[in-house]
Amino acid sequence: MTTTTAPQVPAIERPALGARVRETFGDVVAVTRRDLIRTARMPEMLTFAVIMGVFFLLIFNYVYGGAIGAGSGVDYIQFLVPGVLVITALTGSQQTGMGLAVDLSGGVVDRFKSLPMSQGAVIAGRTVADTVRNVAGLILVIALGIVLGFDVASAAGAVVALLLVVGLGFAFSWVNGAIAAKVRNPEMVSMLSMFWLFPLMLASSAFVPTEQMPDWLRPFADMQPVSVVSDAVRALSTGNPANGAVLGSVAWIAGLTAASAIFAVRAYRRP
């Protein structure tokens, strides 16, 4: 073949496993790229998503800061920043559900489903794109937190902590993706997300220690992913022993992602 001839569309043949893996990777990259372009072209959505965390940090610092800081002898900003990071990841992941539901209820999904692309790529690409956007919001929270007096004990700990938060956001994106793949109606998805978003957010150690919660609530409040990751990030940032909480976080992240991914891909293909 010389360079002057126009490239020809290759004959259709069954790809080998290696090629298939490369194709799948390419599909996820293509969808991620598409979703990031979309995000960049909807600046109001992007701004809202990114400043959400800053908003939480300011409100909670000035609303609860006095009450908690005075009573427990804890430096509240040191307590609050890890929690706000986790909540930022959680609320940021809601956009995965909305965005995907819009795709799945529109005409473009029929084209996606008729393409030789990997069937999980539409959801996977969305979760990756939303995770990238999430990182922007997290960095903003950390920056403001440092201004307000937040400190980290070690750089290594900070990196692990950030990875856990980003990982949890990714896992929650998959949960939202699974719900959207099943429900497909944007209004319904956003309403449903309230039902699990608020309990996870408020019945957690994100903003206040769980010690003051009633006995019946504490097992849930201590074990649920928002608390486990908040506690892990807190321990890592203060330099306290964190192994148990880190392991628990990894388990939650892996479990939520795997279960949601399996469910989501199945629900996606359903006519």
Place this chain on the structure above:
Amino acid sequence: MSTTVNIVSPSTTPVPASTPIIEVRNIQKSFGDVVAVDGLSFSVERGTILGLLGPNGAGKTTTIRMLTTLLPMDAGVATVDGFDVTRESDMVRRSIGLAGQFAAVDEKLTTRQNLDLFGRLYHLPRPLRKERVKTLVERFEMDEYADRLAGALSGGQRRRLDVVAALIADPPAVFLDEPTTGLDLRGRLALWEQIRAIRDDGAAVVLTTQYLEEADRLADRIVVIDRGRAVAQGTTAELKARLERDVLEVAVASEDERDAAVAALGPGGVTAIDDRTLHVTVGAADESLAALRRVQEAGVRIADFQLRRPTLDDVFIELTGQKVVPDEAVGTTPREELRA
């Protein structure tokens, strides 16, 4: 350019040009108690357009969705480019391009970015992808809005992009589901040109439409479907030839007299009503005279009449039993749309 290929060993011989790309055998689909597609069979060869013609709800879209792997079929067999739609759906998806009823492009991407995205998802290598996008933008005259967001395109431009997006990987089989719905006359004519170009490039095209004129102008073969069944198949000429009877058109002087005229012609006599014009199927010439006399004797004033050969329109009405009755809600779509 049909050539006789001497098939010695079918497995190694190149596919002859006359071998169908799309083969559909007795496919069926029900939704609950509703039978949407009831044993449809047809085949489409390379470089030809098959028109699936039928009214709303005839099962056209369901058929397309089954053949493009979006919907599992209940029974029957379909192959595209030699791959079984049910068992080898992943390979079928490598062989097809689909443009559905709703413009399935990303509004937040430009024309070029949309084509590039779909090129990526067909796994075209980068140089080929760039080349295909460039070629298609030129071939289908989209330069003017190549870098405009799809959301800012006119209806016709967007539909054009939608159809071109199905061609990015030059697939052997192209499915177009009511591609001209909602387009104005100019947009429709432009898209017809485009669809002919796809055929001329060698693809097997399945086109669904409820516009008789569209099927007449574009399709090499037509399958008329009604309530999920094929009620007729053939070329336009073959379908028209099936109607040996002529059509008498009687225009009455006022709308008030229309019902009296219908009554005079008797049940089953009138096949369609168009404002003040009644369409009556007649055999010999004296049958026309008798019909006219009956109308006159009922006290209806005849403003005009003519006797003509049947059109595809008449075939459609004859086959699907869809009559345009005075109650305007029923079955007026094809005729009304054609005049629009």
